[in-house]
Amino acid sequence: MTSNAGGSREAAHDGPFVERAGDLTVSGRMRGVGASPHAVESPLIVALHGGTYSSAYFDVPGYSLIDHAGALGLPIIALDRPGYGETTPLTPENATVAGNAERLDAILGEVWKRHGAGRSGLFLVGHSIGGAIAVSIAARRPAWPLVGIAVSGVGLVTPPESLDHWSALPQIPMIDLPAEVKDQVMFGPEWTFAPDMPSRSHVADAPVPRAELIDIVTTWHGSARDIASRVQVPVHYRQGEFDRLWITDADQVAGFGAAFSASPHVDAALYRCAGHCIDFHRLGLAFQLEQLAFALRSARLL
Template identity: 40%
Template sequence: MRTLSTVVQGRRIAAHLHPAEHRNPDAPLLVALHGGLYTGRYFDVPGSAAGSFADIANRNGFDLITIDRPGYGDSDLLDEAENTFARQAELLDGAIGYLLASYPDAAGVILVGHSIGGMVGLEIAARHPDWNLLGISATGMGARIPTQGAAEELGTLPLQGIVDVPIPEREKLWYGPEDSYTASAVEAARRSYAPAPMVELAAAPMWAATRLDPVAAAVEVPVHHALAEFDALWDSSADARELFLSKFSDNPRVESEIVPGVGHCLDHHLTGAALHLRQLAFALDCALTSDSTRLRRNASAPAL
């Protein structure tokens, strides 16, 4: 693993590169965005003997960059008035473009975002970045939160600035049934916990109602989406899944699944590895489809 960083509009953005030992030249670069109350180390947590998302990606020939979003890890904190998900997307758009400048052999980029990271990832995709975005996998977020549920309760805490949530209270929200995860995964995940800007926790429950419609209408790349069956923060009913899909009605390349038997932090459950393999298959399919489309267009272009 190698530490990376850049400065965008005066704001430092920190990241880590997880290079594959034997890189698949057809594999796009994965860029992962964590959720609230975590750092980018969220993607380093092994939910089972198969390893973490980073382990599984590297083992299958994918290079991975995990980013600490603004206010987390070694990335600069934004002022409260500035700290919106659209603003985070603007800064991360620039940061990813800079990181790609030193990564010229990338076959394109797949964004992988969990929870708030999924929201910010979709905001980035809606910006139509200058770099070669091939698709996005957004998990642990959706189109609707339960009324008076845990997300609303968390977002209405009478707090300001940087806040932390006690470990027992966090873990009531993160996991599914007891047999869906291991004690060792829970212990490993604690190394990725972090305090969060309260303004972000307050904005997250309102994002789907205020931003999903315009963002979804602007996203043109393929989307993979996954909700946890036992998500404590989001409505993961079949009806809510269909509502999410309806937001992308003009995009024919959107797929959504409800992952059975897991809680909000899908990656840290025993079946997280199976989800990771589906995400990698999606990423590879996006890259290969993009290559095929480009070749067809080049072949049909008139000679000059």
Template identity: 45%
Template sequence: MTTRIDVPVGRGRITGLTTDGEAGTPLVVALHGGGYHSGYFDVPGHSLLDLGAAAGFAVFALDRPGYGGSDPLLGEASFAGSAEVLDAAIDTLWTEHGRGRPGVVLIAHSIGSAIAVHLAARHPRWPLLGISLHGIGDRSPAHIVDAWHAIPAGAPMELPAEQRRALLYGPAGTVDAGVVEAAKASVEPLPLAEMLEIVGEWPEDVAGLAAAVTVPVQYTLAEYDGLWVVDENRVETFAGYFTSAPWVDARLQAGAGHNLDHHRLSRALHLRQLAFACECATRVPAAGD
């Protein structure tokens, strides 16, 4: 059963959704991308939370700062600032729900993936076992960069439905129209600062941040992702940034678009992510080893 959560962080809070899980499994924390709240991971028929619960995992899909019921960052939104707040929130979740579990695995999409890399590079005090990233790259097409820079400064913006369909979903054969409609319930405006950072500072920072990551990495880039330059070379290059990771499992996913979690292949994606979490937990050295 999915329930709402409210995690105090300093004078603010982080909200989200969670499911119950069996003892002994990793605690899974999911971070959504830009323009969606935590409900992104709970679209009917494509819910990571439902599948995780069925497989015995406690999954916490968090609203990033400024989304859902989570308080915004003080000052302008930034990936590093979001990582700092989420680090504290996950520390609280671990204290309250980590007993008997081997550690935490992050599953992240799009801008949430960039923030997950920032989080892992911080080397948090809670036991991070691995990060699973999708919907992220290191180079956006020129027309995306130009479009984001052409947006007037001001209030957070929401992509028009037609643009969201074209950029975030693959061809009709990869996704059902009803799912695209259902996913609208989790759509929210996104800060312009996030849009500019993902096409600006992020491509410059990713190699240095990734080199500081010392846990296993799973990386998936979709064939029809409209926000990134997509080819085998880009996947190999991105995976190669994680020079300190024990291992990196990277793939170019055919037959899906940016919002992989809502495509017909979503179940395959989520099963691979949960299997990755199991593998990360299994490879943790036992006490005394």
């Protein structure tokens, strides 16, 4: 990514992109980036998808965080994490939450240099493994101006059978989970999502690095509270009531929220009537508007 630190504005760009960030390739999709900000408090929003989805997770027609941010005049970039899309992969041993956080910290520095001129800072949205990575990036206290994070689909403890399930997967670097398997765990009861789901979400399906799945059910458990305690920016946290990938109840959500002990503001709550992928449920729009409103508030809280 070519530096734009001097503050000159480029033409607004919408749609998929592939760019260079030093020696790395980065892909994703963006909306309203390069457009003149409505106000100095307007942040640049960057979204990090979870495992088994690409950046298209945030741009499924009818459920698009990118569309909703664009309608509000908020610039947004959804990145393909390492190993997804055209983004340069990590080695299998480094395809972990910590490895992603280190790599993306550097990439986001380049994103800010190119696209941050005139913005109040960068706000991270992270879902599932992307949420754990967003927390880990914030805990690193990056050199670029992070103003807040919004995470969902991640918690403190996964069900005990999760490790057995993921460990039974083939010993290959990338796993392509069948859509019918994903549908069973990514969604709540049928009444929580519209008839066009889950099928509509499959446009965002992608192979996942096996190491990610193992890491999130092993290393993350022991380190989540410590990592969260080092975050010093505002935190918005939501966990779906019917999340089947995490042990989810009010006490777990409160416990994770309390772990952000150095944050100036934490808004943590159990999100009723939704499963793991809250965005794809009937209340997805309300959820995304909460995240976008929090991004605007965070730009004024620091």
